[in-house]
Amino acid sequence: MLRCFCILLGVLGLVAIRGVEDYFFYDPFLVFFKTANHSATFPNFTWGKLVVSHLFRFGLNVFFSLVIFHFLFKDKEWTKQAFVLILLVFVIVFPIYLFCVYDKFQIGYMFSFYVRRFVIQPLTVVLLIPIFYYRKKVND
DSSP: OHHHHHHHHHHHHHHHHHHTHHHHSOOTHHHHHHTTOTTOOOOOOOHHHHHHHHHHHHHHHHHHHHHHHHHHHOOHHHHHHHHHHHHHHHHHHHHHHHHHHHTTTTTOHHHHHHHHHHHHSOHHHHHHHHHHHHHHHHHO
16 A cells, blocks of 8 residues: 555656646746747746756656656665666756757757657656566566
8 A cells, every 4th residue: 555655656746746847947948849839939048047957857857756666666776777777868868958959959849849858757767667567577
């Protein structure tokens, strides 16, 4: 029962992060991408606030994601591996996203949109859970 509650708490935490993104995080590109308009005006922003806000959001996403992993698989080593993989993806994707911002998304609107998704959303977790579940079934 406690295990299910903790997994639910992790999922609700991730949902809450998404639910308060407009109010809690500095991200001038939320409106830009929500309009889905290629002719939308590139917003003014502050680099430092943007980077710090994304790092903070990433930290919250990682925390709740690792809660889910820990209670879903009950294996500390797998939780550590999940953390390393999530961090690795972020370390690769975040600079690409920052370059897209620097380039004012000229590299491609949709490319920038999806790279941004990996930065602000816990997509890596959505990909890793089935992989770890399969791994568990193979090892059992």
